[in-house]
Amino acid sequence: MLMRTDPFRELDRLTQQLLGTPGTWSRPSTMPMDAYREGDEYVIALDLPGVGREAIDIDVERNMLTVRAERRPVVKADDVQMELSERPLGVFSRQLVLADTLDTERITADYDAGVLTLRIPIAERAKPRKIAIGEQSPRQISG
Numbered sequence: 001m002l003m004r005t006d007p008f009r010e011l012d013r014l015t016q017q018l019l020g021t022p023g024t025w026s027r028p029s030t031m032p033m034d035a036y037r038e039g040d041e042y043v044i045a046l047d048l049p050g051v052g053r054e055a056i057d058i059d060v061e062r063n064m065l066t067v068r069a070e071r072r073p074v075v076k077a078d079d080v081q082m083e084l085s086e087r088p089l090g091v092f093s094r095q096l097v098l099a100d101t102l103d104t105e106r107i108t109a110d111y112d113a114g115v116l117t118l119r120i121p122i123a124e125r126a127k128p129r130k131i132a133i134g135e136q137s138p139r140q141i142s143g
Contacts, residue, residue, distance in 0.1 A: 031069065031092040040127065042102055042120045046094060049114035050087065056116060060111055063098045065107075067116065101126030 033046045048056065048069050058067045069092045076082075098104060103123045110117045 019096065027089060029088060029092050031067070031094050033094060036098075037122075040122045042122065044096070044118040044120070046116040046118075047114065048092065048111075048116050051092075051114070053111050058107075058116075058118070060098075060104045060107065063100065063104065064101075065096045065104075065118075066093065067095075067118075068093045069116075105117055 013092065031046050031048060033044060035042070035044045035136050039044070046067060048071075051069045051071045055070045055072075057066075059066045070086075071089050071092070073088075073089055103121045103125050108119045110119075
């Protein structure tokens with residue numbers, strides 16, 4: 001139902017984790033996701049802990065689904081001295097090519113407990129259906 005657009009994205013994600021480099025708008029970090037079919041819907045769940053609802057942007061252009069989010073550092077008082085900072089900051093992005101069998105006009109999105117859940121209905125034309133066999137009237141042979 002969907003396809004990753006960049007086979008080297010996972011390598012970039014691992015490199016960013018090891019080097020601790022934050023994502024930028026020109027080179028965003030990836031976000032972990034699960035994708036599965038549930039009945040007549042395709043479900044995509046993306047982990048975005050600590051990201052505010054207003055910092056998430058979801059776009060669909062033709063069959064390309066793009067999810068972008070940004071987690072900024074929390075503003076601290078002047079007298080605070082950071083001892084440890086392991087939570088990733090910056091821009092996160094994921095692009096997926098959706099199959100033609102999905103109805104991109106009716107995508108819904110929910111955000112709860114740091115998980116963005118997208119539900120994409122299977123298009124009516126892609127659902128299995130029975131084909132009725134019609135009756136033919138007998139033909140006369142003329143000659």
